Amino acid sequence: MEQTQKTKKKKTYTKQITALVFFGVLAVLCLFNLIFGNKEAHKPALRITAVLDGSYMEDYETYFEERFAGKGAFTFLNESVETLFGKRDSSGIWKGKDEYLLEEIAAPDKKNLEKNLEAVNAFSEAYYNVPVYFMLVPNAASILPDKMPAYHIGEDQDKQFEEIEKKLGTGINWVDVRKTLKKHRDEDIYYRTDKNWTTLGAQYGYEVLAQAMGLDVSKAPKLEPYVVNNDFSGSLAQKSGYGKNYEDSISIYAPDSLKDNLEVLVTDADENMKSATLYDRSKLDGRDKYSLFLGGDHGMLDIRTTAESADRLLVFKDSYANCLIPFLVPYYREIVMIDPSLYKGNLEDVMEGRNFTGILFLYSGNSFVTDSSVGKVLEIRPDTPAVQTTAGSAAVSASQSGETDAGGADGGSGDTDAESRDGGLEETDAESQDSGTGDADAENKGSEPGDDNAGSGDGGSGDTYTDEGEDGQDEAE
Numbered sequence: 001m002e003q004t005q006k007t008k009k010k011k012t013y014t015k016q017i018t019a020l021v022f023f024g025v026l027a028v029l030c031l032f033n034l035i036f037g038n039k040e041a042h043k044p045a046l047r048i049t050a051v052l053d054g055s056y057m058e059d060y061e062t063y064f065e066e067r068f069a070g071k072g073a074f075t076f077l078n079e080s081v082e083t084l085f086g087k088r089d090s091s092g093i094w095k096g097k098d099e100y101l102l103e104e105i106a107a108p109d110k111k112n113l114e115k116n117l118e119a120v121n122a123f124s125e126a127y128y129n130v131p132v133y134f135m136l137v138p139n140a141a142s143i144l145p146d147k148m149p150a151y152h153i154g155e156d157q158d159k160q161f162e163e164i165e166k167k168l169g170t171g172i173n174w175v176d177v178r179k180t181l182k183k184h185r186d187e188d189i190y191y192r193t194d195k196n197w198t199t200l201g202a203q204y205g206y207e208v209l210a211q212a213m214g215l216d217v218s219k220a221p222k223l224e225p226y227v228v229n230n231d232f233s234g235s236l237a238q239k240s241g242y243g244k245n246y247e248d249s250i251s252i253y254a255p256d257s258l259k260d261n262l263e264v265l266v267t268d269a270d271e272n273m274k275s276a277t278l279y280d281r282s283k284l285d286g287r288d289k290y291s292l293f294l295g296g297d298h299g300m301l302d303i304r305t306t307a308e309s310a311d312r313l314l315v316f317k318d319s320y321a322n323c324l325i326p327f328l329v330p331y332y333r334e335i336v337m338i339d340p341s342l343y344k345g346n347l348e349d350v351m352e353g354r355n356f357t358g359i360l361f362l363y364s365g366n367s368f369v370t371d372s373s374v375g376k377v378l379e380i381r382p383d384t385p386a387v388q389t390t391a392g393s394a395a396v397s398a399s400q401s402g403e404t405d406a407g408g409a410d411g412g413s414g415d416t417d418a419e420s421r422d423g424g425l426e427e428t429d430a431e432s433q434d435s436g437t438g439d440a441d442a443e444n445k446g447s448e449p450g451d452d453n454a455g456s457g458d459g460g461s462g463d464t465y466t467d468e469g470e471d472g473q474d475e476a477e
Contacts, residue, residue: 090239090240090241090242091239091240092104093236093239093240093242094141094148094149094152095149095240095242096144096147096148096149097146097147097148098147098192099192099245099246100140100144100147100190100192101192101193101234101236101237101240101242102139102140102141102144102147102148102236103139103140103141103195103236103366104141104154104155105139105141105142105154105155105156105157105160105365105366106155106365106366106369106370107155107369108160108369108370109369109370109371109372112370112371112372112375113164113368113369113371115375116368116371116374116375116378117164117167117168118375119374119375119376119378119379119380120134120168120169120172120361120374120378121167121168121169121172122378122380123359123378123380124169124171124172124359125169125171126380127351127356127359128171130356130357130358130359131173131213131357131358131359132171132172132173132358132359132360132361133172133173133175133209133212133213133358133359133360133361134168134172134173134174134175134360134361135175135177135205135209135360135361135362135363136161136164136363136364136365136368137177137181137197137205137320137362137363137364137365138157138158138161138177138178138181138364138365139157139195139364139365139366140190140195140197141154141157142157142158142178142365143178143181143182143185143189143190144185144190157365158178160365160369161176161178161365164368164369173212175208175209175212176208177204177205177208177209180204180205180207180208181201181204181205184200184201184204187200188200188201189201189204191232191234191248192246192248193232193233193234193235193236193237193246193247193248194232194234194235194236194237194248194290195234195235195236195319195364195366196234196290196319196320196322196323196364197320197323197364198248198250198251198323199225199250199251199252199253199323200225200251202320202323202324202327203223203253203327205324206324206327206328209324209328209360210327210331213358213360215328215331216331219308219330220330220331221255221256221257221260221330222255222256222257222260223253223254223255223256223327224253224254224255224256225251225252225253226251226252226253226254227249227250227251228250228251228252228279228284228292229249229250229284229289229292230247230249231247232247232248232249232250232289232290233246233247233248234248234289234290235288235290238287250284250289250290250292252279252292252293252326253326253327262305262306262307262329262330263276263305263306264276264277264278264303264304264305264306264329265303265304265305266278266294266295266301266302266303267301267302267303267304268295268298268300268301269298269299269300269301269302269345270298270299270300270342270344271298275295278293278294278303278325278326278329279292279293279294280292280294280295280296283295283296290319290322290323293322293323293325293326294322294325294337296322297318297319297322297339297341297342298337298339298342299338299339299342299343299344299345300336300337300338300339300343300345300350301336301337302334302335302336302337303325303329303332303334303335303336303337304333304334305329305330305332305333305334305335307329307330307331307332307333309331309332309333310333310357311331311332311333311357311358312332312333312334312335312336312354312355312356312357312358313328313331313332313334313335313336313356313357313358313359313360314336314338314350314351314354314356314358314359314360315335315336315337315338315359315360315361315362316338316339316340316359316360316361316362316363316374316377316378317337317338317339317360317361317362317363318339318341318362318363318364318367318368318371319364319367320362320363320364320367321337321362321363324362325337334354336350336354336356338350338377340371340373340374340376340377340378341371341373343373343377347377347378
């Protein structure tokens with residue numbers, strides 16, 4: 001009895017001391033910000049249009065982060081105290097085993113999910129001659145349930161996927177990566193501190209996708225992994241305050257021979273910026289290092305290549321696609337990526353004049369079941385004409401214009417000129433041509449996959465995105 005009372009008193013003292021430390025640090029942070037806070041931080045103006053389109057809250061969050069020093073320390077302190085008292089989740093993020101932070105499996109937004117699936121089916125029917133592939137990637141908590149706290153009970157993502165598959169039209173090819181990812185669950189297929197899958201996970205996903213799409217992988221260059229960063233603290237760590245004692249590594253896959261390099265021209269249609277690489281090395285110096293892949297998310301990104309193919313692929317995606325797309329580049333002359341949550345253009349303008357030979361939907365499970373933008377972007381107007389954007393109609397389009405080259409390099413698109421038949425890459429200079437796929441250069445090829453400097457060469461993690469000059473010429477770093 002006496003021992004029990006002593007234990008209770010000890011716990012009470014621990015709680016009191018922790019509370020005093022917490023409020024003491026909070027007071028110091030407040031005082032510090034009053035004196036040393038960034039008073040030059042620009043506070044966004046409150047406008048109705050900004051509130052309606054969501055930009056006001058994004059700008060205000062940026063202002064808050066710039067204005068108040070020590071915000072990260074405060075978040076970490078707050079979560080440390082809560083963990084001390086047994087709390088294992090924060091903002092829908094669970095602190096799991098083996099340093100894993102796992103995003104809660106999201107409950108579907110049934111109304112929007114229904115609209116999105118109807119829109120996907122209608123889009124597939126409108127462009128009925130183009131093969132459509134639908135690939136949902138399970139989130140880490142679904143593949144790694146043993147990493148979650150033992151008492152956790154959440155949504156069944158497998159059941160969600162099964163329901164979505166049933167509601168997709170018969171003309172849509174369902175690509176299921178769950179079995180493959182579960183087979184490799186003991187490998188690092190998900191980041192521990194970020195919501196995305198790793199490049200290794202994306203490679204396994206690509207292998208399943210390539211088989212479903214009938215890609216001839218024997219003609220693709222052999223790729224090797226190169227570590228380009230070893231101090232990645234991802235979005236889950238930043239949002240929750242957990243995971244401060246662990247840092248992930250980021251890898252890219254590049255050809256093991258320089259002769260297998262492909263030239264690429266990557267165009268951000270929103271900002272009218274061009275790059276000669278798939279990787280934006282400057283992002284490794286910032287907070288969101290995952291944006292290394294394709295420079296992050298964009299409303300529309302156009303990738304033109306020198307691949308020996310006439311095929312063109314249209315991709316609707318979220319961030320999970322960013323590190324997988326480089327695996328698909330060798331198979332396509334052009335890949336157009338659209339992120340419906342950011343896209344502001346007219347989809348019919350994208351479809352017109354391009355003979356897409358494939359359409360891919362690539363999302364994480366959580367992203368797709370909670371998305372509210374897919375249906376809006378895919379909305380088909382009643383007067384949409386019958387589709388001729390197919391591999392079969394490419395020859396018709398080409399014969400109408402009479403502008404196909406000997407190799408059919410431009411997919412038979414009737415509106416392409418000599419520049420696009422050469423891959424549309426004239427805007428890159430000789431220096432940038434060798435960094436086309438963002439692969440490692442000679443220096444990188446000699447480094448071990450674990451070398452932190454492996455991707456820091458001119459080709460490894462690539463040249464940063466640059467503004468297009470007045471003369472249309474872009475020069476890689």
